[in-house]
Amino acid sequence: MAAIEILGLEKTYMVGFWRKRPKRALQPLHLTVEEGEIFGFLGPNGAGKTTTLKMLMGLVFPTAGSARILGREWTDPEVKAQIGFLPEQPYFYDYLTAHELLDYYGQLSGMPSKDRKRRVEEVLSRVGLTDVKGVQLRKFSKGMLQRAGIAQAILHNPKLVFFDEPMSGLDPLGRREVRDLMEQLKQEGKTVFFSTHILSDAEALCDRVAIIHKGELRGVGAVEDLTSSVQGKVEVIWQGVQIPPSMKALGADCHVTGDTVRAVVAENQQDAAIDALRRERIRLIAITPLRTSLEAYFVEKLQHSQTAATTVGSSK
Amino acid sequence: MNARIVHIASNTFREAVRDRVLYNLIAFALLLSGAAILVGQISIDIERLVVVNLGLAAVSLFGVVIAIFIGIGLVSKEIEKRTLYTVLSRPVRRWEFIVGKFFGLAGTLVVNTFFMAIGVFGALLYVDHKFARPDATILVALYFIVLEFLIICSLALLFSSFSSPLLSAVFAFSLFVIGSFADDLRGFAGLTHGVTRWFTTGSAYLVPNFSALNVINAVAHQQHVAGQLILQNTLYAVFYTVMALSGAVLIFERRNLK
Numbered sequence: 001m002a003a004i005e006i007l008g009l010e011k012t013y014m015v016g017f018w019r020k021r022p023k024r025a026l027q028p029l030h031l032t033v034e035e036g037e038i039f040g041f042l043g044p045n046g047a048g049k050t051t052t053l054k055m056l057m058g059l060v061f062p063t064a065g066s067a068r069i070l071g072r073e074w075t076d077p078e079v080k081a082q083i084g085f086l087p088e089q090p091y092f093y094d095y096l097t098a099h100e101l102l103d104y105y106g107q108l109s110g111m112p113s114k115d116r117k118r119r120v121e122e123v124l125s126r127v128g129l130t131d132v133k134g135v136q137l138r139k140f141s142k143g144m145l146q147r148a149g150i151a152q153a154i155l156h157n158p159k160l161v162f163f164d165e166p167m168s169g170l171d172p173l174g175r176r177e178v179r180d181l182m183e184q185l186k187q188e189g190k191t192v193f194f195s196t197h198i199l200s201d202a203e204a205l206c207d208r209v210a211i212i213h214k215g216e217l218r219g220v221g222a223v224e225d226l227t228s229s230v231q232g233k234v235e236v237i238w239q240g241v242q243i244p245p246s247m248k249a250l251g252a253d254c255h256v257t258g259d260t261v262r263a264v265v266a267e268n269q270q271d272a273a274i275d276a277l278r279r280e281r282i283r284l285i286a287i288t289p290l291r292t293s294l295e296a297y298f299v300e301k302l303q304h305s306q307t308a309a310t311t312v313g314s315s316k
Numbered sequence: 317m318n319a320r321i322v323h324i325a326s327n328t329f330r331e332a333v334r335d336r337v338l339y340n341l342i343a344f345a346l347l348l349s350g351a352a353i354l355v356g357q358i359s360i361d362i363e364r365l366v367v368v369n370l371g372l373a374a375v376s377l378f379g380v381v382i383a384i385f386i387g388i389g390l391v392s393k394e395i396e397k398r399t400l401y402t403v404l405s406r407p408v409r410r411w412e413f414i415v416g417k418f419f420g421l422a423g424t425l426v427v428n429t430f431f432m433a434i435g436v437f438g439a440l441l442y443v444d445h446k447f448a449r450p451d452a453t454i455l456v457a458l459y460f461i462v463l464e465f466l467i468i469c470s471l472a473l474l475f476s477s478f479s480s481p482l483l484s485a486v487f488a489f490s491l492f493v494i495g496s497f498a499d500d501l502r503g504f505a506g507l508t509h510g511v512t513r514w515f516t517t518g519s520a521y522l523v524p525n526f527s528a529l530n531v532i533n534a535v536a537h538q539q540h541v542a543g544q545l546i547l548q549n550t551l552y553a554v555f556y557t558v559m560a561l562s563g564a565v566l567i568f569e570r571r572n573l574k
Contacts, residue, residue: 013574057405071445076408085405091397093327095334107323108406152402162405 001071003057003160003191008065011051011215025051027153027216028065033208034192035159036122038186040209040223041195048215049195050088053164066243076185084158084180087167088195090149094138096127098148100232101137102155109156123151142169150178154185161185163194167201179205180280203227203294206278211301218301226297233290234270236263246276260285321416322407328420329427332386337424340378341431347374352439363443368454368536371436376461376532378432379425380492381463381479386424388484390417391564395560395573404573411565418473418561425465433458450538456546457535463553468492470560471524477564477571495526524556 008028014020026048043049045213054060056067057076067074070082081092092101099120106116124130126146132140137148143254146169153161166182167175180194182205196202202209203223210220217228236252238261243254250272252263277284292300332338348371355366394400394483403413433455439449440451471491475484494501505516529549531541 013572017422054401057401059401059404061570061572080405080407083405085402085565087398087401087405089398090402092402093331093399095331104323104327105402105406108320108403108408110319112409125504200384 001035001036002032002068002195003035003070004031004039004092004193005068006031006052006056006065007067009052009055009062009067010054010064011048011060012063024060025215026055029217031210031217031220034188035191036189037153037207038182038192038194040206041248042197042199042202042209043191043195043212044197044302046214047212049212050164051215052212053085053087053138053162053195081156081157084153084156084161086149086153086161086163086166088169090145092137092145092148092152095136096137097134098124098132098140098151100141101148102152105152106155111156119155119157125156126154126181127151128174143171143174147174150181154181158190160193163192165196166194167196167198175201178229199293199295201297209294211298213302218304219297227291227294232267233264233285234267234273234281235274235288235290236265236270236277237285237287238263238277239285241297242280243284244280244282246279247273250276264290294313317410320412321419324403324408324413324416325419325423327384328390328417329423332421332424337386338383338428338431340382341428341435344374344378344432345435348435348439349442352442352549355443364440365536367439367443369532371432371439371559372454372457372461372532372535375429375432375436375458375462376530379429379465380468380515382428383421383425383468384472384485384488384492386421387469388476388481388488390421390473391476391568392479392481392484400573401566410569413563414473414477414565414568418469421469421473422466425469426462429458429462429465448538453531453535453538453541456541457531459546460529460531460549463549464526466553466557467495467524467526467560470557470564474560474564474567491523492526495524496530497527498523498525525552528552 006029008030009026010024010028011026012022012024014022029048029052041052049059055062056069058075058080069079072079093104096104102120102123103116106120111119124132127150128311129144129147132144137145140148146166150163150166163182166178170178179201182192182194186193193310206223208220208222209226211218239257240259241261243256243261243263247254247263247265250263250265250269252269252273254261254263263273267289274284274287348367352367355363355370359366391400394403400413404410406499436454436458437447437451440454441447472484474487477485479487493558501520501523502517505513505520508516528545529547534541
């Protein structure tokens with residue numbers, strides 16, 4: 001069963017004061033997220049990521065389309081008992097302590113009082129918020145608030161967790177911890193759907209990603225598939241600073257770094273490059289197919305859409 | 317009552333307490349004790365009248381100010397600060413949120429009124445040295461003041477569900493002032509003719525009738541308050557509150573939380 005099925009959700013806002021005009025925030029979006037995967041929803045700021053998440057949470061109403069979450073209509077209140085949500089730059093009732101906040105959210109999620117107490121301690125320690133008993137949230141740093149936000153999202157042991165920019169406001173150590181937490185959630189069989197514009201996080205974590213730009217889905221697929229659109233080249237690394245003339249003859253692009261040389265050659269010349277090194281009795285260290293990074297794929301998709309828009313504009 | 321409404325109401329009450337809203341009781345206590353001492357020295361035989369009038373008017377005014385200034389922020393502040401997102405992403409329906417917020421604020425005002433009522437009776441005891449049987453009617457006046465608060469809370473919530481806090485405050489306070497003269501407005505409507513009569517009568521009956529809920533002067537003069545008026549005012553306040561809350565729910569149910 002799919003954890004999330006987005007069936008043509010779209011959103012158009014009316015903007016302007018006197019003369020209202022439509023502004024499309026999200027083009028009809030069709031997307032399926034399978035159970036148990038970490039799914040990255042990527043896009044630059046203002047791409048429509050948060051609008052999509054807000055629609056799935058019932059905070060914003062779509063202009064058209066629908067969605068199914070965990071096999072039920074997304075508007076079904078029962079669905080919400082099984083999902084967790086961390087909004088972007090979360091802000092909480094600052095007169096409460098972290099324990100009180102989580103206890104309140106536990107009550108709203110219908111958790112029994114006995115489980116709540118145990119679970120609050122458990123999730124606070126899981127997100128690294130120990131020793132905060134009695135401290136009101138108004139005294140929390142941005143990173144601590146983000147951790148409290150993550151804690152409230154996983155408090156009721158949801159099957160599906162939505163994180164909107166979960167790494168925002170966290171230091172490198174905090175980001176690492178959140179990445180570990182997301183991997184743990186996956187290992188526990190939960191589905192994680194998170195939006196981000198930090199591509200390295202997505203590349204390190206996600207099973208699949210979708211790229212959205214200006215409210216339109218530009219690409220979706222497994223990270224390996226998107227990044228394996230290899231440019232037909234391999235990287236050859238060998239020991240030393242010597243560059244054999246036969247390697248140059250292959251048209252290799254060579255760079256000396258310290259006591260190693262890196263050369264990029266065409267994939268069909270890989271064997272010839274190995275032979276060239278053998279003839280010179282040079283120690284080969286590695287041969288790796290050159291993959292497109294997620295960042296390169298992302299930039300390409302964005303540039304492609306901009307070029308298309310310019311072409312359409314100029315043809316008018 | 318629905319458990320989620322109770323949790324939202326208790327959290328709203330807790331917010332008011334932690335934000336030191338009940339500190340107004342200190343100002344009230346100072347005002348009332350000062351007034352009691354003063355009238356004790358300068359009034360002859362009208363100490364009770366002055367203390368009851370001043371005390372109940374202060375209870376009403378303090379409560380109205382709290383009801384408006386907390387009520388207008390109940391929804392808009394939650395949207396502005398985005399605290400609502402993590403509430404509505406749980407199995408909480410929007411109407412439950414509105415009703416919970418209403419009961420939280422109403423509870424705060426009832427507790428506030430309870431302590432102020434103790435102050436009024438304390439001041440009365442200070443100037444009169446004893447309680448008389450007619451003093452029980454002060455409880456009726458206090459009950460009507462609480463009904464007044466319920467209406468104002470629901471109106472503040474209604475405005476808060478679609479407007480900015482500043483405009484909501486202006487609307488709610490204007491309705492409070494106009495509603496305090498609702499009887500005069502209805503009398504004025506009776507003097508008009510034709511379309512104007514329809515319009516003025518409709519408007520006069522649309523605004524909350526706070527003048528019917530104001531029995532402070534009668535109570536201060538130890539006049540009897542009829543049981544029928546208590547029943548009428550109760551039904552009227554409940555009806556008006558339910559209508560205003562329904563309006564707030566209808567608007568909020570359709571609102572995009574951008």
